[in-house]
Amino acid sequence: MARDRGRLRRSRGVNFAKMLGTGTGKNFTPSDADLTRWGALVVIDESALESIDSLAVIRSWNKRALHEVRLVLDPISVHGLWSGSNPFNWSVTPAPDSQIVAITRARIKWSQNFRFWRAVPPVSADLHRSPGLIAAIGIGEAPIGLQGTFSLWENGKVLRDFAYKGQAHQRAIEATAQYNWYAEELFSRFAVRNVRGKL
Template sequence: MPATCKPPLVSITIIKYPKQYIFFALLAMAIHRLPLLVNRGIYFWKLLGCGKGGGFSRQPDWRQWAVLTSGDQIDFSKISHEQLLKKLYGNFIAGWYRFFRCGVSTILLEPVSGHGCWDGKQPFGSLAPGAVPVAPVAVLTRATIRAGKIKRFWEHMDEVSHQLHRVPGLISSLSIGEIPFLKQATFSIWNSSEDMHAFAYGTVRHINVVQKTREEKWYTEELFVRFKVLVEYRSVL
């Protein structure tokens, strides 16, 4: 990522395909790599599958997919959702979503604090570990699970994921991932940092799982980032 005093603009777009176009959703995971790869305004990108439910999930949602990018700041004031998609990802990807009549949600974010890496990189810049964003707070938690620890990981994650939906202060959550079972992430939005901390550090099951990840070394790599939510778009293209 280029050296700059400005934080990158982070986007996460969630795409819901009509049921009859699931094949083209899978195809997009291959052919959308090229326009993202040659986009000079993007430093880091990931095409992601989605799971059913909001926490770590082993059940794929074949209709829902996501793209996450970190890149140059753009002026997103006074533009439509489709114009934003063209600015972020280019005409080809934006046109693809329109052609297949996808339901699309895009959230623009500013990284505030965090630690860890993604594929050996710091895609959201050098972040202070303890800074607190203004409400609402978005959180990305991501990990690469050791092959020998997959069974242990999923034995405990189902309970935590089910509990996540019952905690106060959670606005929404999304299960995303690059490789089923191995490279998993959750993206969640909370009413406040206090609500997020109450779940992370005040829930016995979650605390126990975090301790086990350290003691048993479940992950080869992990990332935790808090974001300020800038704006959210929703539309059917």
């Protein structure tokens, strides 16, 4: 899949695309890598969405895949940049009971890698104890330095409770400000429009 990033980005209607390795979501560290699961994050024109399955690159992946999961998401809020831009530059107001996806992504300063990884396990433990969490996996454009998370929640309230009331997460936010360990960061929330398959 990594060799297909150019084909995907050149596909009709695609405005932004990233090929992503994944982690199991147990601890969100490099040892968590899952070599059996890959992902693609795609920002595509609404007019091209219905035909995305007919793209040659998507068809080739589906031929090789044992399972496929696809989520269609609408941005709610985005803070920060991904590769120098904000690809999610529009927003919707979700229904109160709408499932929510949170995507975080960061380019970690090399000098801060070890400090960052030491802060991850307590946050991961809090995350997996959080009421309302449906699924969580690690995502990344590279095994080290370009890291992120993908989490699916029952609704926006349970996500906000984790983000703003969890002690480990609050300590990590404070450490981020103190040590400035990201060269670039993006935090985003999305309303789930449609899900095909099961995470």
